[in-house]
Every structure is written in C-alpha cells, then in structure tokens.
Amino acid sequence: MVTGSPDPDRHLTCPGEQTHSMTTLKDWTDTVRLGLGLDADLDEALVLDLARETAHGVARPAAPLAAFLLGVAVAQGADPRTSADKIIELARDWESGRQEGVTAGE
Numbered sequence: 001m002v003t004g005s006p007d008p009d010r011h012l013t014c015p016g017e018q019t020h021s022m023t024t025l026k027d028w029t030d031t032v033r034l035g036l037g038l039d040a041d042l043d044e045a046l047v048l049d050l051a052r053e054t055a056h057g058v059a060r061p062a063a064p065l066a067a068f069l070l071g072v073a074v075a076q077g078a079d080p081r082t083s084a085d086k087i088i089e090l091a092r093d094w095e096s097g098r099q100e101g102v103t104a105g106e
Contacts, residue, residue, distance in 0.1 A: 029042055047070070054091040057095060058091050
C-alpha cells in the first residue's frame with residue numbers, strides 16, 4: 001500500500017544530478033498541469049512512490065513508462081491508488097519472476 005505525503009523540505013538527489021526540493025517538484029507539476037489545462041489535483045507522493053518502486057524493482061527506465069501507464073489507466077477511468085498499488089505489486093514481483101502471466105513474447 002502506498003502511503004504518505006511529500007515533505008516540502010525533503011530534497012531528492014539523483015546520481016549525477018543536482019538536488020531538487022519537493023517545492024520545486026510541486027511548482028513544476030503545477031506548471032505542467034496548468035499548461036496542459038488539467039484541473040485535477042495530483043497526488044505527487046503516489047506517483048513518486050510508483051516511480052521509485054518501479055525503478056528499483058524493474059529498471060530505472062521503467063519508472064517513467066509505469067507513470068505513463070498509470071496515467072493511461074486513470075484516463076480510462078481506473079482508480080489512481082488501486083492502479084498504482086497494482087503497478088507497484090508487479091514491480092516488486094518482477095525480480096522473483098511472478099509477473100502474473102505477463103512475460104516477454106506472450
């Protein structure tokens with residue numbers, strides 16, 4: 001289960017990149033959301049948790065793809081938290097090979 005909310009004073013650091021405050025991420029998210037004309041609020045913690053779990057459980061490049069697929073699912077009417085929890089479950093199970101019937105080439 002994904003829980004918690006972002007700490008505005010927390011800083012995120014990616015290897016080889018500068019440190020970013022959660023406030024910067026919130027401002028950026030709001031700018032993009034408004035720029036796209038979206039009126040829905042975004043649960044940043046949900047998306048960041050999804051990206052973290054996917055990056056660690058599968059591969060770093062899988063994180064933005066998982067976030068995109070979450071967006072597609074939500075656009076098609078799925079519940080954001082339920083969908084994120086399912087993607088996180090799949091990412092955690094990836095290394096153990098329990099992909100619930102989803103394998104390359106099937």
